[in-house]
Amino acid sequence: MHxxxxxxxxxxxxxxxxxxxxxxxxxxxxxxxxxxxxxYIDDKIKEIDRPIYxxxxxxxxxxxxxxxxxELEKLQCNLMMSHACGMGDTVLPDIVKLMLLLKIQSLSYxxxxxxxxxxxxxxxxxxxxxxxxxxxxxxxxxxxxxxxLAHLSLPLIGEGTVQYSGATRPAAEVLDELGMKPxxxxxxxxxxxxxxxxxxxxxxxxxxTRARRLAETASLIAxxxxxxxxxxxxxxxxxxxxxxxxxxxIHVAASMRALLADSEIIKQNxxxxxxxxxxxxxxxxxxxxxxxxxxxxxxxxxxxNAPTDNPTIFPDDDIIVxxxxxxxxxxxxxxxxxxxxxxxxxxxxxxxxxxxxxGTRGLPSFxxxxxxLNSGFMITQYTAASIVNQSKGLCWPxxxxxxxxxxxxxxxxxxxxxxxxKLVRVLDNTMRVLGIELMVAAQALEFRRxxxxxxxxxxxxxxxxxxxxxxxxxxFMSPHLNKSIDWLNACIS
Numbered sequence: 001m002h003x004x005x006x007x008x009x010x011x012x013x014x015x016x017x018x019x020x021x022x023x024x025x026x027x028x029x030x031x032x033x034x035x036x037x038x039x040y041i042d043d044k045i046k047e048i049d050r051p052i053y054x055x056x057x058x059x060x061x062x063x064x065x066x067x068x069x070x071e072l073e074k075l076q077c078n079l080m081m082s083h084a085c086g087m088g089d090t091v092l093p094d095i096v097k098l099m100l101l102l103k104i105q106s107l108s109y110x111x112x113x114x115x116x117x118x119x120x121x122x123x124x125x126x127x128x129x130x131x132x133x134x135x136x137x138x139x140x141x142x143x144x145x146x147x148x149l150a151h152l153s154l155p156l157i158g159e160g161t162v163q164y165s166g167a168t169r170p171a172a173e174v175l176d177e178l179g180m181k182p183x184x185x186x187x188x189x190x191x192x193x194x195x196x197x198x199x200x201x202x203x204x205x206x207x208x209t210r211a212r213r214l215a216e217t218a219s220l221i222a223x224x225x226x227x228x229x230x231x232x233x234x235x236x237x238x239x240x241x242x243x244x245x246x247x248x249x250i251h252v253a254a255s256m257r258a259l260l261a262d263s264e265i266i267k268q269n270x271x272x273x274x275x276x277x278x279x280x281x282x283x284x285x286x287x288x289x290x291x292x293x294x295x296x297x298x299x300x301x302x303x304x305n306a307p308t309d310n311p312t313i314f315p316d317d318d319i320i321v322x323x324x325x326x327x328x329x330x331x332x333x334x335x336x337x338x339x340x341x342x343x344x345x346x347x348x349x350x351x352x353x354x355x356x357x358x359g360t361r362g363l364p365s366f367x368x369x370x371x372x373l374n375s376g377f378m379i380t381q382y383t384a385a386s387i388v389n390q391s392k393g394l395c396w397p398x399x400x401x402x403x404x405x406x407x408x409x410x411x412x413x414x415x416x417x418x419x420x421x422k423l424v425r426v427l428d429n430t431m432r433v434l435g436i437e438l439m440v441a442a443q444a445l446e447f448r449r450x451x452x453x454x455x456x457x458x459x460x461x462x463x464x465x466x467x468x469x470x471x472x473x474x475x476f477m478s479p480h481l482n483k484s485i486d487w488l489n490a491c492i493s
Contacts, residue, residue: 003027004108008305011297015209018097023127033110034119040315041113076190083150083194086135093131098202099152100126102304111307112192121156133161141328141416145199153193158182195309195326203420204300204335207427212293213492221438222282223259225352227453228444230361233266235280248287263454278351285348292341296334303331332416336397339426343391346433350384353437356444367443374474377440384436391429394422435485446470
């Protein structure tokens, strides 16, 4: 059981709460904060004689239109329905659960003005696996993730659709089945639910957590590739890496030394003086990826531990301020950065694949005993190159674009939602390329027998061989590649 509280939550914690199927509960402190803020808003509506944006007014460029008290609930419901304009692929269920978790966390700080029942209902959705159907396209990442968060929130009032018990069903039907009545939205609640960066943040948390695990596994795969290529260990020594003083480089070099400790292959005399950059520069390139992951994770953790809707309410200071904390720029640019870093991880992996099948260093061409009659691993490199090319195209930063919206009221947007969904695509592509490298490296390692690699590499090899066999003669390769990628996915999930 994870207790929602004002305490800081990490990306890793958020990911694991979802991955491990933990349940949520609201702490007493969070309940108190939410209730206090709601009471403040109710009292303020009664006593104030001026419009409050999003509470007693319309939204966006309609902010100057005041709404009567008896229409405030209708205002919020209209907002939720009109903004549910998502299109494209549906979002992965685990990312939807992360959206729910992060929205609950954001609302629990007591700066958003929602009623406690609304937060409790979101907790009920999370705990009972009632997952709103959310679409990947529609957010500009500026007034928060309006369209996707509208789809996330509609089921609270009995509208929209949800995934429940393996089926996509009308939300009203599922609520009725579970004895849950649709909520009556109070002033400001629709805006609190739809403003915020939880679509971007959930994708970012998902990606950065898996990226770290994938990068660690990439070092192990690279170690197998280095030994299979009969590479040199000297470029991974402590002196040459520590003198440059990049944390990621030092980390990767130390990991490679540990992973290759006691390898028979690495200890044998080498005829070659240097290795190609894709092997020799593993600490520099993989290390830069780790540095990028550290930076992006820090930005995301700042974001998920804050209220990001608008207006922001400060009951103790008697302040309601309409500002821009929903703007996705602080995490949009880092997610573009992480997509670039992960593409580099795939790019250097593809180069190692190319060298391993190139018929050098005593390895047969395309890693088959009888090249010519058999093409072996020739086209695996083609596939890896194709995937890397696609990721390179996806590296164009979405945050360098903006398209004004809402009649110019929202005249600069982050496009962070597109950075987020693109990042997940690049992450998946990188995992595919590393899955191909693993298959190629394991194949090449067998041509070094009877010499053994290190205990760590041999442990990986033995576990991997239980799923993916040695390829003796040409066979249908796609199923083996998919098994390799599935095996790698299981390692980082």
